[in-house]
Amino acid sequence: xxxxxxxxxxxxxxxxIINRTQVNSNLRDYITAILSKHTLLVTDACFSxxxxxxxxxxxxxxxxxxxLYQLPSRKALTSGTLTKVPDESVFIKxxxxxxxxxxxxxxxxxxxxxSIRPAILNNSSTVPQLGVIQNTGDxxxxxxxxxxx
Numbered sequence: 487x488x489x490x491x492x493x494x495x496x497x498x499x500x501x502x503i504i505n506r507t508q509v510n511s512n513l514r515d516y517i518t519a520i521l522s523k524h525t526l527l528v529t530d531a532c533f534s535x536x537x538x539x540x541x542x543x544x545x546x547x548x549x550x551x552x553x554l555y556q557l558p559s560r561k562a563l564t565s566g567t568l569t570k571v572p573d574e575s576v577f578i579k580x581x582x583x584x585x586x587x588x589x590x591x592x593x594x595x596x597x598x599x600x601s602i603r604p605a606i607l608n609n610s611s612t613v614p615q616l617g618v619i620q621n622t623g624d625x626x627x628x629x630x631x632x633x634x635x
Contacts, residue, residue: 518622523558526595526629527619530565530575551594557627560619561595566612576610577602585631593631 517525565577580602585593599616606614618624 514619514622517560517619524555524627524629525560525619525622527560527562528564528581529562530577548592551592551628551630554594554626554628555630558623558625559627559629560622560624561629562615562617562619563595563599564615565606566614576606577612577614580605580609588631588633591633593633595629595631598631 513527517527563581565575581598584598584601588598596616599614603614606612
């Protein structure tokens, strides 16, 4: 499936609504079963970062981006850790703002994360997270947003 989200071309999208009673191991099973090179789980919910291995993400060059894009990835970008999040999402506000304002043809999720993190920290009590979803087939790759032509 392919659909367009404002300025971004999104391919092979698999959307699901998770029942609150489902545990993270079930979510990991679903993500493992998705047959895509890159999977990015974006969650804006209470306790959304609880069971992911978080790692630091750094700014990467165009060359490094192309190399990281070749490796499979399974990452999560979450609005917080093991805390409640506000009803009006500061996370989604700045995520969408950065995607709308970006002028780069290729935007690695790590660069997106570091561009929204300060604004979220300065305007809410949540601490956004970016990390690997453990035991789902991540090989160190990078999810890259590709701007529509």
